[in-house]
Amino acid sequence: MRVSCLIFLSPRNASKFASIPPFPSPTHFRSAGRTRRSCEYVGRAIIRTTVRHTSSLITAMSPVVQADDGSFPTDCPLSVRLDGATDPTTFHVIRSFLPFTKAQVYLVRPEPNTVLPSQVILKVYDPRFLDDRYPATDRVPNRPWTLHAESVAAEKRAQVASGKVDDDFHIDLLYDEEEADPSLWEEHFFRLMMECFESELEAYKRLKDMQGLTIPKLYGAGKLIPKPLDSRAIEPPAVLIEYIPGVSLSDIDPTLVLPELYKPLIAAVTTFSK
Numbered sequence: 001m002r003v004s005c006l007i008f009l010s011p012r013n014a015s016k017f018a019s020i021p022p023f024p025s026p027t028h029f030r031s032a033g034r035t036r037r038s039c040e041y042v043g044r045a046i047i048r049t050t051v052r053h054t055s056s057l058i059t060a061m062s063p064v065v066q067a068d069d070g071s072f073p074t075d076c077p078l079s080v081r082l083d084g085a086t087d088p089t090t091f092h093v094i095r096s097f098l099p100f101t102k103a104q105v106y107l108v109r110p111e112p113n114t115v116l117p118s119q120v121i122l123k124v125y126d127p128r129f130l131d132d133r134y135p136a137t138d139r140v141p142n143r144p145w146t147l148h149a150e151s152v153a154a155e156k157r158a159q160v161a162s163g164k165v166d167d168d169f170h171i172d173l174l175y176d177e178e179e180a181d182p183s184l185w186e187e188h189f190f191r192l193m194m195e196c197f198e199s200e201l202e203a204y205k206r207l208k209d210m211q212g213l214t215i216p217k218l219y220g221a222g223k224l225i226p227k228p229l230d231s232r233a234i235e236p237p238a239v240l241i242e243y244i245p246g247v248s249l250s251d252i253d254p255t256l257v258l259p260e261l262y263k264p265l266i267a268a269v270t271t272f273s274k
Helices: 026-061 147-161 171-175 182-206 259-273
Strands: 077-082 089-096 104-110 120-124 218-225 237-242
Touching: 077 237, 120 218, 147 182, 171 182, 182 218, 182 237
Parallel strands: none
Antiparallel strands: 077 089, 077 218, 089 104, 104 120, 120 237, 218 237
């Protein structure tokens, strides 16, 4: 707002101040007040939008926080590189089905721009959370995961794949008289998880005609992209399968399970060996 002052003008310098607007009238003040309030409203809207945008950016750039048991926080974004896809697909965690044993099972929500259902199961075969690392006996030591051991094992696999060295790994190396190098245990756990992953994937392929009827549908397979990328030396394999909501049989009174419910399941299992 302009500040008016009294100026004594002479005929000689009056023309210099002819362009100065007159002192604002009350109408001007009311208009200025409305303008000021409009500016304040727009300013607050801009600030709110900026804060939300900045918050989204921070969330997108923040590393994925995975608990020591392998679970993820609710609504945590996960990126999966599906086989045959050009770009990674983003999923948001709804629930982690604890406790994990061999694989880690998550109920996830895919991004709206996919052809997948609104909820699917993401089953990840990450050797880091394999229950074999922590035997249920004190006679066998624990084998906790370390990035260094995983990196050494991954580097050796890369050398084997390129033909630079021979694949001399054998499980007997783990049980020599001397304590085996941690990278050998990481290689063992990695191969165990890959065997589990490949076996399940092959089972779904062989039972393709039963998918969606007596077993869940298989939507695809791929690899979970770690965040940040340098936090892991591998991309754990994963499968996407149909989510079937319901109650676990372990939580149901056995007397309530009628023959018409379990006989089709028995018949389905019988056909597996055919």
